[in-house]
Amino acid sequence: xxxxxxxxxxxxxxxxxxxxxxQICALLKQRKELSxxxxxxxxxEYISQWATTFELYEDxxxxxxxxxxxxxxxxxxxxxxxxRKHIPxxxxxxxxxxxxxxxxxxxxxxxxxxxxxIDWDMTIEQTSSLYSLSHFELYVGEQYDCRMTNGxxxxxxxxxxxxxxxxxxxxxxxxxxxFKEFSKPFKNNETxxxxxxxxx
Numbered sequence: 770x771x772x773x774x775x776x777x778x779x780x781x782x783x784x785x786x787x788x789x790x791x792q793i794c795a796l797l798k799q800r801k802e803l804s805x806x807x808x809x810x811x812x813x814e815y816i817s818q819w820a821t822t823f824e825l826y827e828d829x830x831x832x833x834x835x836x837x838x839x840x841x842x843x844x845x846x847x848x849x850x851x852x853r854k855h856i857p858x859x860x861x862x863x864x865x866x867x868x869x870x871x872x873x874x875x876x877x878x879x880x881x882x883x884x885x886x887i888d889w890d891m892t893i894e895q896t897s898s899l900y901s902l903s904h905f906e907l908y909v910g911e912q913y914d915c916r917m918t919n920g921x922x923x924x925x926x927x928x929x930x931x932x933x934x935x936x937x938x939x940x941x942x943x944x945x946x947x948f949k950e951f952s953k954p955f956k957n958n959e960t961x962x963x964x965x966x967x968x969x
Contacts, residue, residue: 850878858872942968
């Protein structure tokens with residue numbers, strides 16, 4: 770999702786802290802490398818121990834370690850510019866009570882944009898409650914960064930826009946666009962639902 774610009778919360782900064790802050794950044798880099806960029810989350814017993822040892826609040830430490838889980842969401846996002854063309858896809862997939870569609874890909878000079886749509890029967894109460902927990906991540910290949918930028922839902926319909934960078938080739942024959950469902954963001958709680966659009 771697009772983030773609001775971050776504003777510095779205060780003008781105050783004690784320059785005596787700069788060495789410690791640099792060490793914190795170095796430790797973050799070291800932790801990322803040691804974990805293979807898979808940060809995980811410490812058991813609550815460890816957090817309780819550290820809170821006691823270092824005189825910190827447990828909930829504060831939980832928030833700090835929770836932030837590590839979403840580092841990729843802070844990566845600068847490409848803003849599509851200079852629209853070029855639409856590439857028709859016109860594909861649909863039915864899974865259970867849900868109807869998934871991918872109509873086209875919008876090509877820009879610096880990115881591609883995909884709109885992923887979901888439809889369901891609102892008279893079936895269970896589908897609405899199941900859908901409300903869903904979050905889909907798009908994957909098209911290791912060389913592409915795919916990020917959901919915006920979207921929304923209403924009675925029996927939802928649609929979400931994903932920016933892909935660098936842009937996909939104009940000839941997308943043979944490509945697969947894979948949408949994996951998670952119960953919430955951060956890719957650590959797959960539901961098992963995978964929607965694949967194969968372009969012929």
